[in-house]
Amino acid sequence: MNNRILQMLEQQSEGYVSGEMLSQELQISRTAVWKHIKKLESEGYLIEASRRLGYKLIGRPSKLTLPELTQQLQQKGAQLVQSVKLFDSIDSTQNIAQRLAEDGAPEGTLVIAEQQTSGRGRMGRKWVSPSGKGIYMSYILRPGIPLQFAPQLTLLTAVALCRALRSVAAPLDIGIKWPNDLLIGGKKISGILLESTAEDERLRYVVTGIGISVNLTREDYPPELHDIATSLAIELGRTLDRAEIIASFFAQFQQLYAVYLKEGFAPIKMLWEALSVSLHKPRKLLVAGGEITATPVSLNDQGALMVQSEDGTIIPIFSAEQMLQQG
């Protein structure tokens, strides 16, 4: 009901919607309309009420809200997400989602937090999650693919996120650094973490954590990170709507996931290579024999990065930790 009232207020964006019309349209009493309006206000919506003219939406909350998210997800056709759990502040969306997955929660279950107190990234590193400025979320997949192909999912997720952000934050030139970091001008704006649980060759579930620096300001970054990390708002010069970004991501992901399950990795591989900033630039890498300099040239069918050394041989790189810092 709150969703429908919100829709009707938004459609009438320049003027008022009368209480009488809301009451008739939704077949509820005027008092019930007023109660729902109060509920929306408590969620952070700014609604002006005029006895004569009715209700007018004058401000959206800066907080994520379930009605807003659900509406955006519906509008963008992201049916993959059937269950959303939204928290003000928790330790880590990955922890919550892992527990839900172990207890049998279905594919598409999504956990989002305004703030994380123990957000985590790769290799146990902390993912700093200031309240209200970023997207910190985890979702559950139950992909019927063998374990060996989980790295392909990592790459698919990066493609989905890159396409969603390039669309919502156009005209920013966002690219993928192998395997799944998104960069603008060499600075990182998001992280993706896939935690897989398998039984023999069968993936039982995959919990994907995504952190996106949406509306962080320059002041949110310590000086040592200024050349390494940035946010969409810093680069675009304006704040962005987080619910829109989340819904765009899931719409893209759902589409690419369906293609992947039907046709395999080849189409995803082409999209990844087109969006990659890692290819064709020589760099230092760590392999079994030590350090080498080699040029990434493509992905292989399993999702490993194929690199060509100075003598022409091509070998696979499996882990982001093999990419050594330049300079």
Place this chain on the structure above:
Amino acid sequence: MNNRILQMLEQQSEGYVSGEMLSQELQISRTAVWKHIKKLESEGYLIEASRRLGYKLIGRPSKLTLPELTQQLQQKGAQLVQSVKLFDSIDSTQNIAQRLAEDGAPEGTLVIAEQQTSGRGRMGRKWVSPSGKGIYMSYILRPGIPLQFAPQLTLLTAVALCRALRSVAAPLDIGIKWPNDLLIGGKKISGILLESTAEDERLRYVVTGIGISVNLTREDYPPELHDIATSLAIELGRTLDRAEIIASFFAQFQQLYAVYLKEGFAPIKMLWEALSVSLHKPRKLLVAGGEITATPVSLNDQGALMVQSEDGTIIPIFSAEQMLQQG
């Protein structure tokens, strides 16, 4: 101390060891010797005590004991196993080992139970675990290999177990059915379950569960299983020493694991193919297009089973569930 007393009694297998000698050799009082003997008796050892002659070991317990296990592991050089947790009865060794692994327990931590109330195999199937007659154990690995190669570990584990059992239960002809069931005359004698937890392409830990039907009798099997499953004791005509089997397995596993980490999958692949009963016999398989009849011919480098269909094309099979029942 119990271990040393046990060793000295065993060395004197035909006769008695005097209390005086034990006391002097171990530098403890006669009373302390007597207390240790009582402790060994409470663990199930049968020890005859003669005032004049001393102590004589006349029977080993049918229960697994920590001193026995530790001694066997030491004797067989299985240093991989540094921590053993032995239970009379628990829900599942996999559950315990998973919790320990998540809490940071090191590689080689081993959990064994005399009996499991909720033993599990593949696909959530129950692993029936009658008290004292089988081996039900789980151990933790932290392999520094990418996720894609976890299926190779499954095959390595099967090779290690097959070699250990062929040695301890000689001359039984034990072979491997792809990927990791051990069979005697077409009947299953063991199950192996690898549960992997990964972060992106990095395996965080692998918990391997092994169930071996050691001393089950014909009466332990319902009639519908008589053609499908058997035990080492049924096939050999005598009971076997479970501690010896466990230690033999870890000695084999440790050796093969070291070879694998150093030289890759090729040597393991050769051993697996030599022990396999799956190769070169046509069978029905389930692939994306439906049912086909094809002949397994080899493993590929990732550990998938390569099968050749009637028209000569060779394709990989990733999952044991693709092998359909014959007849």
